[in-house]
Amino acid sequence: MYNSLTRSRERFIALAPPNVGMYVCGPTVYGDPHLGHARTALAFDIVFRYLRVLGYSVRYVRNITDVGHLEDETAETGEDKILKRARLERVEPMEVVHRYTLSYHDGIRLMNCLPPSIEPTASGHIIEQIQVVERIIAAGLAYEQDGSVYFDLEKYVSSSGTAGSPYGKLSGKVFEDLLSNTRATAGSGDKRSGLDFALWKRAEPSHIMRWPSPWGEGFPGWHLECTTMSTKYLGKTFDIHGGGLDLQFPHHEAEIAQNHGAFGADPARYWLHSNMLTVKGQKMAKSLGNFITLEQMYSGESPALEQPYHPMVMRFFMLQSHYRSTVDFSNEALxxxxxxxxxxxxxxxxxxxxxxxxxxxxxxxxxxxxxxxxxxxxxxxxxxxxxxxxxxxxxxxxxxxxxxxxxxxxxxxxxxxxxxxxxxxxxxxxxxxxxxxxxxLGLQPAAAGSAGAAGGEAGGSALETVMEMVLRLRREARERRDFATADAIRDQLAEAGIRLEDRKDGTTGWTES
RNA sequence: GGCGCCGUACCCAAGUGGUAAGGGAGAGGACUGCAAAUCCUUCAUUCGCCGGUUCGAAUCCGGCCGGCGCCUCCA
Incomplete structure (x- = not known):
């Protein structure tokens, strides 16, 4: 597998065969799930499935981010994504979280993505996250400022204990370049350096998602949850860490730094990143307004789509390109x-x-x-x-x-x-x-059956029973050489979205699309 | 500005120095009451352009042109 850490393909060697630990960054549940979510979920569903087929026993952990992810992470001036949505929809933050967690699950389940072994939430691990912050402070790699705690990157970079794991090793960035080039350097409040990131944030009075901590009421920083939960369920170093390519920097880089700060070890041996997806040649982005949600995809209700596409068709389509290549969505290709x-x-x-x-x-x-x-x-x-x-x-x-x-x-x-x-x-x-x-590959038939000489398999929905009956009538018509009736049945079923196929052995198969 | 990716037939897309996978569309044939499906045949002497290395390059090196991503919230 291709390891982003070494930028090369490596033979996979499990830490403790036959067990494999895999952590994948899941969604921040503040909006409808879209094609990008599906692509990442699918990429690691394939990894999960294939490792299992190879005989590994995989513990697949994929988190749900339900607190701490800010609109503008670097400047730290942004509002929490969940809170903002809750304010706009005039509902409780947890209602937002619940609603979009469910729609995420529905959307990718239809694509036949297997559920992970554990799906932990950030808000469910506040105490553990506080403990990780305390460890990083104890290691001298974080400082408190006015009720917030920040990771001290400069210190991390100069610390000899982390020499084997320089900041930027995953994303190919050079710390000094970042220092001089990043826009974040300018005026960022409590932080000593623009590149430092929050481990714990003080909650302003209006901030209702808040928890008590040694530093006062606040909430955890975005990067912290993954370090905390991956360690809790998979150990301080585990086999595979996955996520979308856009998370490589700064999110995954921050995770490596945090893991070293708290546990003195690299979090994962293999880092896998799935590539982005474009719509008609351009990246899907909120600013471009070309997002396609999974619901729109399945219903066809989007200006970008000419027709609905079955979740299985979408799965097949995505699998036709490699997970590390960008894939472009167009009606023609679909x-x-x-x-x-x-x-x-x-x-x-x-x-x-x-x-x-x-x-x-x-x-x-x-x-x-x-x-x-x-x-x-x-x-x-x-x-x-x-x-x-x-x-x-x-x-x-x-x-x-x-x-x-x-x-x-x-x-x-x-x-x-x-x-x-x-x-x-x-x-x-x-x-x-x-x-x-x-x-x-996890590809299943959409919905299909077969009726004819052979009886067919056990079970049977109402549709299957009806089809059995209709196809019998049609077969009788054909035997009478009443092709007008037979063809009318076929045409009308086609209009209802059911395709017939007369086979050579006299049976007739049908597919619902 | 820094880091990185990509450019292969009408469309999508593999290709890891040894002579261009696969899918869709197109063309011809077989089968069939018709249709669909299926099977067979066909469809890039050529891989953005120009140089170089090599017995040999789509693959390696250099330059140019074109598209895109990350560095800022995004999966």
Whole structure:
């Protein structure tokens, strides 16, 4: 995996296998979740899923920031984001937090992102955060000023104990350059230096999100929560720290400094950053007014969108580019992804249909694939593509290459000769297709069923029952060669968003889009 | 100003010095009551431009042009 710390790809070695600790910076819940949130959540959902498939036991911690994140962090003059929103909406701050936490969960759950193992909130860890501040003060790396506590960066930089972890090592910044170039240097109140950041802030009388502390009533600084909660749940040094690229500086740099100040250690061994997302070539930003929320994406109700896009289509679309590349949203690209996604799903279905009793337990690898290769050219081709999926995912979670291999595998599976291939080959192909598509990439069929000669699977919603009935009527019409009726049914279902597909074996499949 | 990224076919997008993955669209064929889907074939002698290193460069080096990001709240 690519480690931002070393700016190179490194072999992943867990600190305490088979356990892996991963901390990812989650959202500040003060507004509707948007595409950017989804991208970061998705990038680390893939990391989480793949590590689990490799056999690791992963503790995935993703925080919710519900206090302390200011509108203007550096100048420290800004209002707390949550408080501001609460004031505008005339509700309690915790109502804001609750509402947007729920919409964040809904939005990314629809994209089939797995929930993290622990999802701690900043406001739930005030006492722990105060303790971390005390440790940093005890280490001589923070100072109190008028009820606020600041991290003393100058001292940190000159301290020999942190020589191995210079400030700026993650983001490639040079402390001296920052000192002379940063706008924050000018007039920033209580701070000794413009680059110092708040660990604890004094609460003004109007500030209602406040807690008692040794320095008076106040609230924690934004960077502090991640240091505190990652240490509490994963230890002072853990395996993987993730987040959006925009958090690399100053947020993650501050985390490293805090962790050294409080615990004398680097927080994480591997730092992973997911890249930004653009809309029609430009970064999504509040100032540009080109934000697209997840709700708009799914409903199509945005000036930037020509139609709604299914969460799974969006997932597929994002996975078609690597997490460290920027990805650009345009209707043209999304529509192309929509078609490609349906095609891939059809291939998965075909792979499963081609084999009777499938052992879905595990994705074939190593020795299993050798066995498949014994079965001639077709078997070798199948094994090669499954191998390619493993190789791609093990190369910094290379989802675009994995998808490319799955398309190749899908084509093999739908060749006529596949039906006559030995059981081991068909079984391996089905397990490889479903394993990589569903388990690793988390791609699921939107909603689909099948009706016809074969009875279909257990379970069944009202829609499935109705479809069963409608398709039976249509099949009877076709048998009478009453194609006018059969085609009318097909056309009307299409208008309702249900696509029919008459298969060669006489059955009819349907997909809801 | 400092740090960094990108420019590959009509669109999206891989490409880690050895002769351009994959998807969408397009073209032709097979199959089909029709449609859809599927399968087969086809679609960049060329990787922003100009030099250099090399037996060999989309890949390495230098310069130029164009787009973007971080340094300021953003995932």
């Amino acid at each position: 529509k192309a992804a929509e078609r490609g996604y349906h095609r891939l799903m059809a291939a998965v279905e075909a792979a499963v249909r081609a084999t009777e009793a499938v052992n879905h337990q595990a994705i074939p690898q190593g020795p299993d694939l050798e066995e498949v290769r014994q079965e001639g050219a077709h078997g070798t081709a199948v094994a090669d593509q499954i191998e390619a999926c493993w190789a791609a995912m093990s190369e910094d979670f290379h989802t675009p290459r994995t998808i490319a291999a799955l398309f190749e595998l899908g084509r093999l599976v739908q060749r006529p000769e596949h039906r006559d291939a030995p059981g081991v080959v068909r079984d391996a192909a089905a397990r490889g297709m479903t394993g990589f598509t569903r388990q690793v």
